Amino acid sequence: MAYLAGLAGKKIAIVEPRGRLLAAPTGWVSKVLREAGRELGSKDASRRADWGRVLSDFLEPTAQRAFALTDRTLEQLHAVSTACSVSILKGRAKFTGEMQVQVVDGSDEREPQRTVRAGSIFIATGSLANRLASLPWSSSRADGFLFDSDTIQSVGRLPRHVAIQGAGVIGFEYASIFRRLGADVTLFFREAAPLDVGIGIDSSVKQAVLRRMTKVGVTVLCEDGDIESILLPERKHGMGRITLANSGRTIECDVFMSAIGRHGNADTLDLPAAGLAAPVRGNLVHVEPSSMRARTAKDGLDFSMPVYAIGDCSYGSKITGMLLSSGQAHAAIAANHAFSLDDQRSDGRLKANTSAASGALFSDVSNSYPDHSAVALWTDPTIAYAGLSEEAAVAKLGADRVGAVKVYFTDTVKACVRPRGKDEFLKLVYTKDGGVIIGVSIFGSDASEIVQNVCSSINRGDTLWQIARSVPPAVTYQESLRTAALRAIHSVNVEQPEP
Structure with a gap:
């Protein structure tokens, strides 16, 4: 967001509790641990x-x-626009009036409070881990034993046995990470399968995830996610015991991570003090999707104030929150609405357009945004998808109109050169009455490198024949997409179109 504001030549103030920005993806520690496990573990x-x-x-x-x-x-911001300036204010902000925030640095009582007024305000406070009230978070004996999906990043050691509660992406991610690093892992949850949490993942991928985790030695306990009791360790980094309510099973572990979802981090901002509506649905800021403007406290759905919310703290966007780059997409929409930007100059820079009340940055995404966005999950192996899963397509169109084909990456030339897991695949979903591609699901390394191309095909309305006649770069996993299209064509109920 700051970079886009810089392109518009704006003066920027960023409020950050640490006092320093970190250019790393959300949950960067888990991504690094995954890479460490690949090199140092097994x-x-x-x-x-x-x-x-x-x-x-x-x-x-x-x-x-x-x-x-x-x-x-x-x-680079200063190089792009000489008018741009960036100030980083250490502390936390809360609204004290319309278009006005107070910044307080709780780490230094000598530092005076600062009041900042701005023409546009962007809320990007992210999300926080949910915590079950029944778990002993405040006990001194829980230190070094009990973690949530935020605090696990400071675990500081490789445990002997990790118990993880939750069927979502974070639970699966850390189960894979700790197992790869060499720990025993038990994953337990209420749902019938891992990743069965309503985020649009195809059943084929869920089944592949379960088989993969079982194969590498992760103990997976489905439909057994409630806890009857916890015996905390007698000493730090000692072994504790978890007893599950449904089965009565006990789990001996020296780290317990409860990963049961996340909620927005907007409750401390005091939105009503600025004339904005109070947070909704788990401390989220209600936004208007075409602009990402926050809802005001006025009667009705009013989004007239130039305050925007982007990323995990927002509610109402058409862009899925599971998309790792969803915050960047939100920022592009907000910037398009907030700043007047003209065409690119001949020297490659963007110039401000002071004559318009609102403008477009690169493209008018506020009015025309793709129907589907590609989703990539940094799990091990990577999961990526776009469009409709087979189950969602059947529910929407009916089983007689939907076809699906799965191609394993072992059926590609590149896999002959660089062997990979035999369970890794690309699954294509299409309509039988026209061969239009409507969904893709990918399970395997490099999934995030492939999915965007297929997502573009889905948004364009490409058919199986168009994909089958394409020529992918030599010796790449893009070959799997073409192979899937070729295998699916025989099931489509129309004649092959003329070249």
Whole structure:
């Protein structure tokens, strides 16, 4: 968001509790741990990773590179626009009036409170982990044993046995990570399958995830997510015991991570003080999707104030929250609405257009946004999807109109050169009465590198014949998409069109 504002030549103030920006993706620690596990661990946990090397070779260097990238990005902002200035205010902000916030740095009582007024305000406070009230979070004996999906990033060691509660993406991600690093892992949840949490993942992917976790030695307990009791360790980093309510099963572990969803981080902002509506549905800011403007406290659906909410703290966007880059997409929409920007100049920079009340940045995404966005989950292996799953397509169109085909990556030339998991695949969903591609699901390494191309095909309304006649780059996994189209064509109820 700051970069887009910089392109418009705006003066920018960023309120950040740490006092320094970090150019890294949400949950960057888990992504680094995944890479560490791939190099230092093993798929079946037969080798335990050296945590000292995880820290020195992966976590610390990644943070240093991310901070350096942040510094370079800020330098680029000044290069793009000489009118742009960026101030980073250490502390937390809350509204004290319309278009006015107070910044308080709780770490330094000597630092005076600051009041900041702005022509546009962008809320990007993210989300926080849900915590079950029944768990002993405040107990001193829970220190180093009980974690949520935020605090697990500071675990600081490789546990012997990790118990993870939750069927969502974060639970699956950390189950894979800790197993790869060499820990024993038990994953338990209420749902019938991992990732069965209503985020549009195809059943084929869910089944593949369950088989993969079982294969590498993760103990998966489906429909057994409630806890009857917890016995905390007698000493720090000792073993505790969890007893499950449904089965009565006990789990001995030295780390317990409860990953049962997240909620918006907007409750401390005091939105009503600015004349904005109070947070909704788990501390989220209600926004108007075409502009990302926050709802005001006026009667009716009023979004007239230039306050915007982007990322995990917003509610009402048409862009899925599971998309890792959803915050960036929200920022583009908000910037298009907030700033008047003209065409690109001949020197490659953008110039401000002071004559218009609102403008477009790169494209008018506020009025014309793709129907489907690609979703990529940094799990191990990666999961990516776009459009409709087979189940969603059948529910929408009927089973007689929907076809699906699955191609394993082992059926590609690249897999002959670089072998990969035999269970990794691309699944294409299409209409039988026209061969229009309406969905894709990918399970496997490099899934995030493939999905955007297929998503573009879905949004264009491409058919199986168009994909089948395409020529992918040589020796790439894009070949799997063409193979899927070729295999599906025989089931489509129309004649092949003329070239």
